[in-house]
Amino acid sequence: MDTEALRWFEMVADGATVTEVAELEMRSQPGISRALDRLEAEVGAELFQRSGRLLTLTPAGAAFHRHVSAALHRLDDGIAAVQQLVSPETGTISVSFQTSLGTWLVPDLIGSFRAQHPGVQFDLRSKADEHVTAVGARSVVDLELSTLQVVAEGVVWRPLVREPIRLLLPQGHRLAGRRSAAIVDVADDAFVTLRHSSLLRTHLDRLCQQAGVKATVALIADDLPTLRGYVASGLGVAIIPARWDAGAIEPSSPRVHYLELTDPEAERIVGLSWNEGRRRLPAAELFREHVLRRARTGRLPRPVPIP
Template sequence: MDIRQLQYLLQIVRSQSFTKAAERLHITQPTISKAVKNLEDELGVQLFIRSGRDITLTDAGKVIAQGAGKIVDQMEEIQNGLAELTSLQKGSISLGLPPMVGSSFFPSVIRRFRELHPGISISILEDGSKKIQAAVAAGELDMGVVLLSSPEDTFASFPVVEERLQVVLPAGHALAESDGVSLSELAAESFIMFRQDFTLHDVMLEACREAGFRPDIVCESSQWDFIGGMVAAGLGIAMLPETICKQLAPGAVSIVKLVEPLIPWRLVMIWHKEGYLSFAARKWLSFANEQLSNPIK
């Protein structure tokens, strides 16, 4: 028994005629008659009673027709749903973004994607790179943006942005007018950093260690604007990417280049190499890669 045979059966019942059913299905009458005969042989029952030009269902035929209607309806529902997915009329995406990234790089990309595919919903988790990477690896997120610290065989990726960290100082700080500072010059300063579940936290600790000191961390946060506000209040200094530094309140803090060492801030979009990606997720990756193909330098 296959779906085509059931569709033929239902059309015969609706048309009350083999000939009319064949015409509506755009097939020959021998083809539809053979399909019904094959179905009867397979099931071992007679489906129709023929009396001249009149046809009626047998009791077995009524049972088969009733079940066939449900099966065909479900198959059409499946086919319609699949068509909506493959044509990107509907679908969903789960995306992980660090707080610094979401507001700076993705609102316009998401807006343009939604304009093209309004039926696709986007769920966003804002968190640090470590948690996002773990969620993508576990299949809890389709993809995410993370700070690239070391190659990871589990993921495929493409670049999002590459910048350098700069020093954020309170306005009026002794080094505020410098053309550039080295990390070792900041050894005696109090530091305001991202939380430990952010990769940037580990990057800064390692950079300070290599510069010969252990930083005095007075505060940790997950929000770059709060970190900027703490620096403006004179509670310490911070290291933030160039794009974020441009968004801090002018006059409240001073931005100075970090010249030794140069600490890169490389963000990549990652997804699991072996994981399943929906049609919507694949379209998003293609679209985002195209939109972000020229990372900000």
């Protein structure tokens, strides 16, 4: 079928008159009408019924419209994909990321990349369940930033930077004047933590297990700002990723204290993952190389030291 006729059909089906379509497309009104007549002949049913100057869809036209819209969207996606192949300086890169990386790593990587490639757009997706990779076999995501060290067929994981895990205490806590502590030092305290879908919660369980203690969970927060708020209000202690430099939007409060954790595994490795079986368009490949190069040359943000 003539794709122009399909686009004109969609415009009329969405409420435009034949005259408006002709003016917009710079075609003659009889030419648009003949194209729609030919389309009806090809489909084998009347698609429109006339109501004054307007054409409204028949039941057959309404059924046809749903499929035409989907087909044209797919066609436009295909054209966009070809344009990306021709020019890697355009297009959209889909990136999944762990929420806690959204205040420092994601802005640094995208900002530094777009300074060189301003025409590239990003589809950013925060992970709901941090234990599941976003670049599995059926995924449409190009790249993933996470502390999950993926072990799956076809998935490649590369380390980028080590992220220290700190102890977060409320003002007036008995350990607040110290620079460092171990998990065993707060074994009798109530903990504020994230949900089980968070890798930070898993990290707390592992640190406690290694120290031979069991954390008493008082409150569960949905995100890190809420967790900090609970601790600042004196509702418990918590483990939390380090604050980062490079102008990261990382809220702090005079009512909380960060301490170094001396436990052997009080850190996690942030990495980049992708699926080798999924063909990436040039823009996504450029970003992947940019991320790895930035990590290799030591240009990623650094954690803020404990004062």
